[in-house]
Amino acid sequence: MRRILGRTFASVSLLLAIAGIGLWGFFARHEAPILQGQVEFGVPYHGDQTLDVYLPTIRVDGPRPVLLFLHGGGWVTGSKETVNINRFNRAIGRLRDAGFAVVSPNYTLARNGRSPFPDCIHDVFAAVEWIRVHASRYRFDLDNLGILGESAGGQLGLLAAYAAPARFALDHPRVEVRYVIGVYPPTDLARLYRAENVVRVRQMVAELPGSLHERLDLARALFGFDPNEQPTRAQDILSRYSPREYASADAPPTLLIHGTVDSIVPFGQSERLHQELTRVGADNQLRSLPGVGHAFSGATPEQRAAVQTWVVDWALNHGSPDAAATR
Template sequence: MRRKVAKYLLVSVLLFFMIISTGLVYFFYANDAPITKGQISYGVTYKGDLSLDIYHPTKLVHEKSPVVLFVHGGAWIAGRKESMNTNRVNGAVNQLRDHGYTIISIEYTLARNGKSPFPTCIADGFDAIQWISDRADSLNLDLDYFGIMGESAGAHIAMMNVFSNPSDFGLTHEKTALDYVVDIYGPNDLYKLYRSESLDSLMAMIKELPKPINQHLNLANKVFGFDPEEDLEKTKTVADLYSPVTYLKKNLPPVLIIHGNKDQIVPLEQSTSLKLLLDSLEVENEMHILEHTNHAFIGADDSQKSDVQDWIFNFIENQRIELRKDASIIN
């Protein structure tokens, strides 16, 4: 009897994983995911137990390949490097690879066991950039055309890697110059994000839940590593230290900003205020606001989703063209 039960359970588990695997394969192919195309180097270790995936060009267009670093979202507590394939940026990534680009998607440190992901997740980004720079020749990468793109929490890390310096977070290696940053609904002022109405409403709902669930879902506590309500002065100090707006200055590389005007996770004001600051510093930037669109492009129609792919591809490719023009003028 026990053998029959065990056999039944084993068959059920195998069928479950077969269904999940089949569903994922169908999803990836149906959404034209980059993971279904060309050569990909999976799970390459770049630091400790952290790895990255290298999506090589699908067409050899350049003698050396321009490179884009992708940083996934997930509120600094979740997410995977494979999320680049979940259809929010698929079209842009496919276009870039078809035009000879290499796309590298990284893991980074997430909040765990009451420990904040900061500043380690930011340092991870800097270390990944350094790893890429050190191996540019063996990977046939052109560091003269090197940019970074992220969504949500990943966009925050991407901006920190462009706006701040490795030495700000105890790293000794020199900063690799990046040519642009693509900010997809990323938070750039953490204190304002923490004090926003949307987060206040979410936290109020979480507080009403039973304590074990409350503690598990308390996003603010996980991100800060302490209860931010207990000492707002400390909270603001920590938030400012890890906010991209703190490090804004003149002569930053161009910034592309994409945000939905109905975002209930990262308020649109995070991006509109960033644009105003960039404008005041005369930093080249481009902003696109998606109407009736929530976080992660929820609510966007097919036309809007298509526009997002074109905005990203055109921005990145135009930066390469402009940089090439500047180089030819100098020479």
Template sequence: MTRSGLPPFPFELLAPPDPATLPLPPASHPEPGVELLRGAVYAVPDGSRPLELDLWRPAEPDGPVPLVVFVHGGGWRTGRRDDLGPRFRTWRPGPFARLVQAGLAVACLDYRLSGEAHFPAQRDDLAAALSWLGGRADELAVDRSRIVLWGESAGAHLAALAALTSAGSATGAVRGCVCWYGPSDLGALAEDHGGGFDSTDPTTREALLLGAAPAADEELTRAASPVHHVSGDSPAFLLLHGTDDTLVPSRQSVRLAEALREAGAPVELRLIDGAQHLWVGLPDEGVTECFDRSVEFARALTR
């Protein structure tokens, strides 16, 4: 008994429920043959909000379905887990339903933004999502051995990091990674921007991610740069980047492609002539071609 005369409080009751055992959300059917589980909690980081993902999958799968894990952009500062970018918001059916119609399941996930936590929290969140998906794969009817990561902009950076650091780990089932106009070498942004980026500025998107200007902590900047995690065990990569991108220079994707080729890892680099960031300036048919090539890449790796 405490001095108040009441029994001691069982503080373990304050602990959040284990995401590995939480009931899955109810399914909806946004398109014929498509089932959506929206808002499954995959992690509850200490001091943070619960992190959720949406799972798109065939309504009546013949067996475990290959899985695309999508990581949204937004400069690590904002964004929605179900948003592939402004060029896709009017698509009907939407891009994730189209992936399901192509025979793939899709997990679209939250991660902690830079206003909530600094790197490596975001990388750790992706690892936690992959672990949760693998641990509940039978229940979710997805194939834990056939996973492709797909990210755009800041999400491409995080997807590449997750793919490159998963080799030989419990999440080593990652077979490939699709990166759209993502940063790959944070320490080289000043050079690639031709002087239009200040690596000593603590207010850039990259500095807010790291918690320090890139030039102020070279070791952390290197750790957060996918290009420095490439090895001969790296999975296959598809890199798509607009030649007119002024937000993330296309040289960033060239750097990653060069590192992968030098390591002997499979990579396909496509520089999209005239395209800005987010595929701004690209005709509709060009946007569709980028999407279709990415779907083909994912399907080929997971057959």
């Protein structure tokens, strides 16, 4: 059901939707976007998938820059509401204070042995198409559309920014993405699948009893089949959904943020994409966080603050020139 939520009602509704109790203090301490301004919550956009629209917290007379936020969760968990409990709340708040609208969609996850691919990337393209179709109603500035994604959401965001919908058998018109920000994103799935820590986990899971093995077999969940039995098909999927395969000189300005000791998505995933983008002459920057792991584990307050600044500056500096000039 679609609703426009004011500050108090929005806060209560989201608390009930996510956890019921206990998050109010957490939200307040972490400056959750739901506590500020208005939110249109639970908007259908593609099949059963819904999205939330966080409107600017200031009056914007002209078109509104728009940021598409894609949550993480390893393609198996996560939801659109986590925009309120992630590591970018201050950045999102600052962008809304600068006149940005933020769109946070759910997307298809692995369920009951069914791979999330290609449905998850279809959902992301559908979210971009929803922004295009509803630009007039929400006064979205289609010349100032950016994407911010973390972890699995970063992989999907990079794909949507780099590849045309037709590459994934979609007939949506292509909407130009002005910039993309990938935070500890998987960019080369084949290399990630062969990473030492991932191999170790797969070996441990393989030794578990049958029923437990089936529930924890992430590889089977992501592929939808046993990749050991169909290696050629598995390799095709790994290549098709790797953003690095689509890196070109036409790629939109790309900011990559990654901890150097990330044991879930190794730092090399961003480093190699940065090298490829640089090789082909695409505007990009890699911001490394020394000694920081996945989801910014081990990050200092100074490093966390720096991330907010990097995200905000990239969005403000790489939107449309006309939009930047009016702020």
